[in-house]
Amino acid sequence: MKELEDHTWFPDFLRVEQAEFIGQMAVFSGIYKPFIQLLKNCVHNSDSLHDLCSGSGVPGLHIFNASTSFKSLTLSDKFPLQKQWPDNIRYLSISTDILEMEFTPQYCYILLNAFHHFNEEEQNSIIKRCQEAGAEMYIAEILEPTLMCAIKVFLAGTIGVLLLTPFICKMTWRKFILTYLIPLNSITVSIDGIISVFKSKSQSRYINQLAKDNKQLNVLRLSNLAGPSIILHLQACA
Numbered sequence: 001m002k003e004l005e006d007h008t009w010f011p012d013f014l015r016v017e018q019a020e021f022i023g024q025m026a027v028f029s030g031i032y033k034p035f036i037q038l039l040k041n042c043v044h045n046s047d048s049l050h051d052l053c054s055g056s057g058v059p060g061l062h063i064f065n066a067s068t069s070f071k072s073l074t075l076s077d078k079f080p081l082q083k084q085w086p087d088n089i090r091y092l093s094i095s096t097d098i099l100e101m102e103f104t105p106q107y108c109y110i111l112l113n114a115f116h117h118f119n120e121e122e123q124n125s126i127i128k129r130c131q132e133a134g135a136e137m138y139i140a141e142i143l144e145p146t147l148m149c150a151i152k153v154f155l156a157g158t159i160g161v162l163l164l165t166p167f168i169c170k171m172t173w174r175k176f177i178l179t180y181l182i183p184l185n186s187i188t189v190s191i192d193g194i195i196s197v198f199k200s201k202s203q204s205r206y207i208n209q210l211a212k213d214n215k216q217l218n219v220l221r222l223s224n225l226a227g228p229s230i231i232l233h234l235q236a237c238a
């Protein structure tokens with residue numbers, strides 16, 4: 001089952017609003033703090049960061065600025081967003097499908113809150129192709145298949161959208177209408193959130209699926225007050 005935002009028919013105006021809320025919410029919650037600390041403590045093969053599946057770009061930009069380990073940031077997505085991007089980043093405005101693109105060791109890749117969008121075969125292929133290219137990748141998954149996570153995601157998509165939008169997002173007329181008058185944003189954020197929890201996997205499942213026989217892949221579970229995150233770190237080939 002695919003998230004609504006992964007369908008080509010999903011309208012861009014909803015995609016932008018949904019991506020922005022999810023990205024801002026994740027940064028606002030502080031859930032990426034342990035991951036940022038990990039990035040600071042690790043030595044990387046490259047100082048060029050590439051955030052694949054970047055959505056709003058908000059978490060990628062936040063991690064780039066906070067980690068201080070990288071000199072440049074590139075963002076890309078299968079569904080590129082039409083919005084104003086900061087001058088210090090490179091945004092690929094053509095569709096970049098992670099299932100078709102070529103990886104290169106010139107970049108350290110990150111994939112934030114997006115790995116659960118792919119089925120097992122696709123996940124295996126992403127890791128394999130990145131590994132064959134000798135590239136480094138960090139995958140951060142902030143959802144787990146638990147009841148607590150489903151409740152949190154549902155609350156974030158309903159009450160969270162209504163209460164937090166004015167504080168964490170820049171308010172526009174379109175956002176106001178889609179949040180308070182015709183609350184489509186809340187509906188799509190909640191639906192995609194629940195689908196995502198069902199598709200998410202535990203640390204042990206990722207270890208069995210991907211890391212059991214792969215010495216270059218570490219699967220960690222980090223957590224702080226905002227909740228747990230599962231980090232899959234693919235080391236670059238020596």
Ligand SMILES: C[S@@+](CC[C@H](N)C(=O)[O-])C[C@H]1O[C@@H](n2cnc3c(N)ncnc32)[C@H](O)[C@@H]1O
Pocket residue numbers: 005006019022023026052053054055056057058059076077078079096097098099111112113114117
């Ligand atoms: C839940 S959003 C996460 C966005 C962002 N990384 C964040 O943390 O806010 C998942 C993103 O994956 C993108 N995506 C889904 N399938 C993709 C593919 N095959 N190639 C590239 N991006 C894809 C979607 O367009 C969406 O922006």
